[in-house]
Amino acid sequence: MLQPPYIRYDQLYVYYLDKRKLPTFSDPDLIGTWIEDETAILFFHRPKERLIDRLCNDCGATIVYQADLNYQDWEAGVEITSFATRYLAVRPIWEEEPAPDPARRTIVLDPSVIFGSGFHATTRLCLETLETVFFESGERIRSVLDLGTGTGLLAIAAARLGVERVTALDNNPLAVDVARRNVELNGCAAQVDVRCHDLQNSLPEMNYDLVITNLYKGLLLQLFENPGFWQPRLFMVSGFIPGMEPDLLAALPAGGVRMLLRANREQWRLWLLEKRRTEHEQS
Numbered sequence: 001m002l003q004p005p006y007i008r009y010d011q012l013y014v015y016y017l018d019k020r021k022l023p024t025f026s027d028p029d030l031i032g033t034w035i036e037d038e039t040a041i042l043f044f045h046r047p048k049e050r051l052i053d054r055l056c057n058d059c060g061a062t063i064v065y066q067a068d069l070n071y072q073d074w075e076a077g078v079e080i081t082s083f084a085t086r087y088l089a090v091r092p093i094w095e096e097e098p099a100p101d102p103a104r105r106t107i108v109l110d111p112s113v114i115f116g117s118g119f120h121a122t123t124r125l126c127l128e129t130l131e132t133v134f135f136e137s138g139e140r141i142r143s144v145l146d147l148g149t150g151t152g153l154l155a156i157a158a159a160r161l162g163v164e165r166v167t168a169l170d171n172n173p174l175a176v177d178v179a180r181r182n183v184e185l186n187g188c189a190a191q192v193d194v195r196c197h198d199l200q201n202s203l204p205e206m207n208y209d210l211v212i213t214n215l216y217k218g219l220l221l222q223l224f225e226n227p228g229f230w231q232p233r234l235f236m237v238s239g240f241i242p243g244m245e246p247d248l249l250a251a252l253p254a255g256g257v258r259m260l261l262r263a264n265r266e267q268w269r270l271w272l273l274e275k276r277r278t279e280h281e282q283s
């Protein structure tokens with residue numbers, strides 16, 4: 001995350017260590033520590049060889065990979081800048097506030113080094129579909145569960161669109177910190193609760209109107225195959241390409257859901273699914 005004196009991301013210095021538990025340290029140039037499986041990935045604004053050597057010595061870790069790269073390269077070559085959808089205007093924290101746009105609700109974001117700047121096709125599909133659900137479907141959505149929230153953008157968007165109760169989960173502690181920071185930046189902490197939760201280990205409580213899952217195929221399959229997953233009324237599913245659709249379709253509960261929408265952007269797909277209500281639930 002950006003901490004003073006930094007006001008934007010420029011060059012990133014990245015160190016992959018083969019241990020997830022490191023000694024506690026603080027450094028003014030630290031952007032954050034990303035934990036993935038048994039690896040800790042440390043991001044800095046400046047080179048940190050001496051600090052990294054000391055950390056490795058203290059805990060017996062080894063540098064498995066090291067890189068310095070431009071922020072834009074980290075963001076897949078995309079320049080992270082302001083963008084607008086039909087009802088939302090999203091602005092990175094380093095850009096000046098534009099003149100108010102009465103047609104759109106604003107979101108300010110520190111995307112840090114976390115997925116969810118809004119520039120990936122799957123995030124954009126989710127944002128646009130959220131708007132469709134809210135403004136065009138006639139559905140009343142009071143609660144949203146965002147599984148794999150990344151920067152928290154979709155959870156904040158749901159709050160901005162008027163959802164009273166949003167829960168946002170991620171297993172990456174850096175994503176959780178970034179999402180919490182973004183929730184604060186947008187003044188929606190009363191609506192959005194961000195928590196660290198590994199979906200591979202357990203399902204969270206699923207009593208929500210809409211669940212958003214912009215995840216990878218293996219985790220989507222794991223969720224689909226768990227009967228406890230299918231409690232909400234609506235499911236927004238993304239993070240997959242056409243070649244993955246047959247396996248994912250086969251994992252849907254037979255006769256249990258209806259496809260309301262199938263959307264595409266670049267090579268990515270999104271489904272909006274509705275749970276079929278049982279006779280008991282309809283009465």
Ligand SMILES: C[S@@+](CC[C@H](N)C(=O)[O-])C[C@H]1O[C@@H](n2cnc3c(N)ncnc32)[C@H](O)[C@@H]1O
Pocket residue numbers: 115116117118122123126147148149150151152153154169170171172175197198199200201214215216219239
């Ligand atoms: C593709 S990103 C989506 C981020 C954001 N929701 C968006 O749409 O831009 C997937 C997110 O899921 C998180 N994730 C991956 N595996 C997870 C797991 N087992 N439990 C919880 N979150 C997970 C990742 O850390 C990442 O932030």
